[in-house]
Amino acid sequence: MILKGKVALVTGVVNDRSIATAIARQFKEQGATVILSYQEPLKDRVEKIAKELDITDLYAVDATNEEQVKEMFESIDKKYNGIDTVVHAIAFAKKEELTGGITDSSADGFLLAQHISAFTLITLAKYATPLMEKRGGGSIEALTYIGSTRPVPNYNAMGVAKASLESIVRFLAFELGPKNIRVNSISPGPIQTLASRGITGFKDMYNGAVSSQFLKRNITADDVAGTATYLASDFSTMVSGMIIFVDGGFHCGTSYTNEQ
Numbered sequence: 001m002i003l004k005g006k007v008a009l010v011t012g013v014v015n016d017r018s019i020a021t022a023i024a025r026q027f028k029e030q031g032a033t034v035i036l037s038y039q040e041p042l043k044d045r046v047e048k049i050a051k052e053l054d055i056t057d058l059y060a061v062d063a064t065n066e067e068q069v070k071e072m073f074e075s076i077d078k079k080y081n082g083i084d085t086v087v088h089a090i091a092f093a094k095k096e097e098l099t100g101g102i103t104d105s106s107a108d109g110f111l112l113a114q115h116i117s118a119f120t121l122i123t124l125a126k127y128a129t130p131l132m133e134k135r136g137g138g139s140i141e142a143l144t145y146i147g148s149t150r151p152v153p154n155y156n157a158m159g160v161a162k163a164s165l166e167s168i169v170r171f172l173a174f175e176l177g178p179k180n181i182r183v184n185s186i187s188p189g190p191i192q193t194l195a196s197r198g199i200t201g202f203k204d205m206y207n208g209a210v211s212s213q214f215l216k217r218n219i220t221a222d223d224v225a226g227t228a229t230y231l232a233s234d235f236s237t238m239v240s241g242m243i244i245f246v247d248g249g250f251h252c253g254t255s256y257t258n259e260q
C-alpha cells in the first residue's frame with residue numbers, strides 16, 4: 001500500500017483500455033483516494049468504470065476549459081484539503097493530422113493538438129499547485145511518446161505536441177521544485193487504445209514493436225501504471241524533470257537484434 005493516505009486525480013479515462021484506467025486501478029490497489037476527470041460526453045462509460053474501480057468522485061472537465069479546471073480543483077480542495085498527485089493522460093489530434101506527412105498539417109489541426117495534448121498540462125499544474133503546497137509537495141505526471149524526438153510515420157502534429165509536453169514537464173519541474181512538487185513524464189511503447197488506434201498504420205507499428213523491444217513482448221497499460229505508481233509514491237522523492245521510458249528498451253535505438 002505505497003500510496004496510502006495520498007489523494008490523486010487521474011485524467012483521461014475513456015474506456016477499459018485507457019492507460020488512465022490502469023493507473024487509477026493501481027493507485028486504488030496501493031491505497032490512494034482516486035478522483036477521475038473525464039469529458040462530459042463520456043459520462044455513462046466513465047461512471048461504469050468508476051463503479052468497477054470503487055471510485056465515487058468524478059468531474060466532467062474539458063481540460064482546455066480553464067474555468068472548469070479551476071472549479072474542479074476548488075471542489076477537490078474543499079473535500080480533501082489539498083492533493084498529492086495529478087496524472088495528465090490527455091491527448092487529441094484530428095484524424096487528418098495523423099495521416100500523411102508533417103507538410104499535410106493544417107494550422108488549426110496543429111494548434112488544436114498542441115492545446116489539448118500539451119498546454120493542458122500547464123493548466124492542470126497551475127491549479128493543482130496551491131493544493132499540493134498544502135500537503136508539503138506533490139507529484140505531477142504526464143504521458144508522452146518517443147514520437148516527440150524521433151519521426152514516427154503519421155504521428156506528425158502529435159509528435160510536435162509531445163515535444164512541447166516534454167519541454168513543459170522540464171519547465172514545470174524547474175518552477176515547482178522549490179515547492180517540493182515533482183514533475184515527470186512516462187513514455188510508453190505502443191498500446192492499443194482509442195487514441196492510438198486513430199493513428200494511421202498504428203496496428204502495424206504495434207505488431208512490429210515486439211521484435212525491436214529488448215523484452216520481447218508488447219507493453220501493457222499495467223506496465224505503465226506500475227511506473228505511474230512509483231512516481232506518485234515516496235519511493236521517487238528526488239525524481240523530477242524525467243522522461244521515464246516504459247518501452248522494453250526500444251528507446252536505446254540499436255539496429256542490432258537480440259533474438260536468440
Ligand SMILES: NC(=O)c1ccc[n+]([C@@H]2O[C@H](COP(=O)([O-])OP(=O)(O)OC[C@H]3O[C@@H](n4cnc5c(N)ncnc54)[C@H](O)[C@@H]3O)[C@@H](O)[C@H]2O)c1
Nearest residue numbers: 012013014018019063090091143145190191193194195196
Ligand atoms: N496508447 C499508446 O500507445 C500511447 C503511447 C504513448 C503515450 N500515450 C499517451 O497516453 C495518454 C493516454 O492515452 P491512451 O492511449 O490511454 O488513450 P485514450 O483514448 O484511452 O485516452 C485519451 C484521453 O484523452 C482525453 N481527452 C482528449 N481531449 C480532452 C480534453 N479536451 N479534455 C479532457 N480530456 C481529453 C480523452 O477523453 C481520453 O480519455 C495520451 O497522452 C497518449 O498520447 C499513449
